[in-house]
Amino acid sequence: MTTPYRLHGTPGSLYTAKARSFLIKQGLPFEDAPAGAPGFREVVVPAVGRWIIPVLETPEGAFLQDGSEIIDRFDGEGRVRWPTLPQAPALRVAARLFELFGGEGLLRPAMHYRWNFDAVNQPFIGLDFAAGLAAPGAPAAEGEATFAFAAERMRRAMAGFGVSPDSIPLIEAAYEEFLDLFDAHLAGSPYLLGGHPTVGDYGLIGPLYAHLGRDPYPAQMMKRRAYRVWRWVERMNAAGLDAGEYPGGSPELFADDAPPATLRALMAFIARDYLPELRAMVAFTDSWLEARPDIAAGTNGLKRPGDRVIGQAAFDWRGVPITVNVMPYRLYLLQKVQDAIPAAGEPGHDAVVAMLDEAGLADIATLRPRRRVERQDQVEVWGPVRED
Numbered sequence: 001m002t003t004p005y006r007l008h009g010t011p012g013s014l015y016t017a018k019a020r021s022f023l024i025k026q027g028l029p030f031e032d033a034p035a036g037a038p039g040f041r042e043v044v045v046p047a048v049g050r051w052i053i054p055v056l057e058t059p060e061g062a063f064l065q066d067g068s069e070i071i072d073r074f075d076g077e078g079r080v081r082w083p084t085l086p087q088a089p090a091l092r093v094a095a096r097l098f099e100l101f102g103g104e105g106l107l108r109p110a111m112h113y114r115w116n117f118d119a120v121n122q123p124f125i126g127l128d129f130a131a132g133l134a135a136p137g138a139p140a141a142e143g144e145a146t147f148a149f150a151a152e153r154m155r156r157a158m159a160g161f162g163v164s165p166d167s168i169p170l171i172e173a174a175y176e177e178f179l180d181l182f183d184a185h186l187a188g189s190p191y192l193l194g195g196h197p198t199v200g201d202y203g204l205i206g207p208l209y210a211h212l213g214r215d216p217y218p219a220q221m222m223k224r225r226a227y228r229v230w231r232w233v234e235r236m237n238a239a240g241l242d243a244g245e246y247p248g249g250s251p252e253l254f255a256d257d258a259p260p261a262t263l264r265a266l267m268a269f270i271a272r273d274y275l276p277e278l279r280a281m282v283a284f285t286d287s288w289l290e291a292r293p294d295i296a297a298g299t300n301g302l303k304r305p306g307d308r309v310i311g312q313a314a315f316d317w318r319g320v321p322i323t324v325n326v327m328p329y330r331l332y333l334l335q336k337v338q339d340a341i342p343a344a345g346e347p348g349h350d351a352v353v354a355m356l357d358e359a360g361l362a363d364i365a366t367l368r369p370r371r372r373v374e375r376q377d378q379v380e381v382w383g384p385v386r387e388d
């Protein structure tokens, strides 16, 4: 029997959920390995250079960190049952856009609905964190201490995502709007871009499963308000296509020249909800880089290269001033959106531009700091200064 892949993570981790759903959907044999189990701290953390999940351990004993890299690696090697990137240019750009928005743009509701509803959530999350982070079989007190430590950090971290007393009512309204839009979209197709999952679905499943579909308060809200979204969450963790309630059963994606109106409405939501943050992060990063011209290509200029936050950017979100942490990782995912956009004159360019324009997302094509973000030895580093 061959050794399966091991997915080091935790049951309630947002980014682990993205990688797990991908592995399940693609039929790749793997086992979940909780980050509290022996070996994680001693072997995996030194191998990837920091405490971070998910980490995929291959049967050969190599370690691969980062959901997007895991997905792109398997897809690039043709080891997927369902291609994760559509062939058609506009859909391909849409897939990358939802990968970015899912993993990074839904963090405000993900953090709010996990950490601000203690009476309903806390008994569950307490045990869940212990299950993922404490040593297997550890006494209950150790599990509780592990949770207390993690909860303290996460509550503090919440502010760095822009969750504040002033923004909370808007976060709730925005999330409800998102649920309604996604629910309406799923009336027409089982997955974001049609009949099979793409990297857009894998991006969205992170917050929509790990926090919003699983923690007691938001899970109940999702079930009551957006049945189809909840069903999609379930579907994203099922081995087959699990789409029997849709007529036809075709795994085909939408036609590139006819993305449904409900998809375009979701993209317009991203423009309202997330584009201001992208603008603020890019502007901050550009001045940060300008002030540090000596950072060598292939390094990230941080005292501890495993750190991920380079500073804080302030901007108006839905009329309320908020401050968010700036992470090059987000710009790395934004870059993947831009890399998917065909150059002027190439097939598909006009369709992509028209789609982004209509959604109010035209800026996304050009919004970038002066240096590319690359990943080297599992951390984000700066590339050479751009020439374009």
Ligand SMILES: N[C@@H](CCC(=O)N[C@@H](CS)C(=O)NCC(=O)O)C(=O)O
Binding pocket: 013, 014, 015, 016, 051, 052, 053, 054, 065, 066, 067, 068, 329
């Ligand atoms: N880009 C990463 C993001 C991973 C990430 O942020 N994971 C969180 C847990 S869900 C983490 O490990 N945080 C480190 C910490 O809490 O110290 C990926 O997709 O793999």
